[in-house]
Amino acid sequence: MVLITCITISFGLLLSYLRTQQALQWLYRRQSIQLDCEADQIRNGLLQESLAMRRTLELSLEDSKEISHRLGQNLLDKIEEFHDSLDRLVDRLVPPYSEDSLPLAIQYIVESWRERMSQVKIDLDLPVEWRYEPPERCRIVLMALNELLRIISSEYLAEFSIHIRLKIKDNLAELMVKIPGSNGDILMSDSRLQDWEYLSESFQFIASGESLHEYQDSGEVWYFRWGN
Incomplete structure (x- = not known):
């Protein structure tokens, strides 16, 4: 009787886990679709309008009777800043290449981190060709990589190097992030280990990986693995 009760409880917990996992995956897909729509609206609306405004001002500058050169140049500079801000916002909403190529998307993200972390040397080992990945899965992987780099950058302040590799291993896609030579000499703080555990659990749950x-x-190594 006790055994049957334990089996029943375990089965119920398993079903609850699967339902929760499916719900989170559904929610993530819905949010991805919403972000796509918002990014398209900005890209096809505000960005195009700002380009049209800039072109109008450029034409106006050719005629000093319509607008002073100094005022026109100031307006052009403001519009350029506005356009760049919108462009960066679109990239945050929908990472570039996330709908086409995971290796290219990873390369783009790493380039942005290279600009932010001048003390870090980041080496990439990415395949030229890659299997098709649904956009929502690409974004999960990119989110995980971004968050891990945030954790690492807040923990290691001195100069160091990072090696990032993407490959297929045993029919699983594998993203490896490695700090060569650390060998456990610099241990992550408890708060950062907690951040990693949250990130790890989230990735496993949402990506089924x-x-x-x-x-x-x-060195110190982090792995993310997922199936087709």
Whole structure:
């Protein structure tokens, strides 16, 4: 009787886990669709309008009777800043290449991190060709990479290097992030370890994948793995 009760409870917990996982995946897909729509509205609306405004001012500057050169140039500078801000906002809403190529999307994100972390050398090992990944899965992987780089950058303040590799291993896609040579000499703080655990659990749940953090002789390594 006790055994049957335990089996029933375990089965119920498993069903609850699967329902929660499906709900989170559904919610993430819905949010991805909404972000797509918002990014398209900005790209096709505000960005195009700002370009039209800039062109109008450029034409006006050719005729000093319509507008002073100094005022026109100031307006052009403001419009340029506005356009750049919108462009960056679109990139945050929908990472570039996330709908086409995961390796290219990773490369784009890494370039932005190179600009922000001048003390860090980031090496990439990305395949030229990659299998099709649904856009929502690409964004999960990119989100995980972004968050991990935030955790790492807040923990390691001195100069160091990061190696990022994407490959297929045992029919699973694997994204590896490695700090060569650390060998556990610089341990992550408790708060950052907690951040990693939250990130790891979120990735496993939403992507139906697995994640791992370990210290090896060659350095400190993080893994994200997922199937088709």
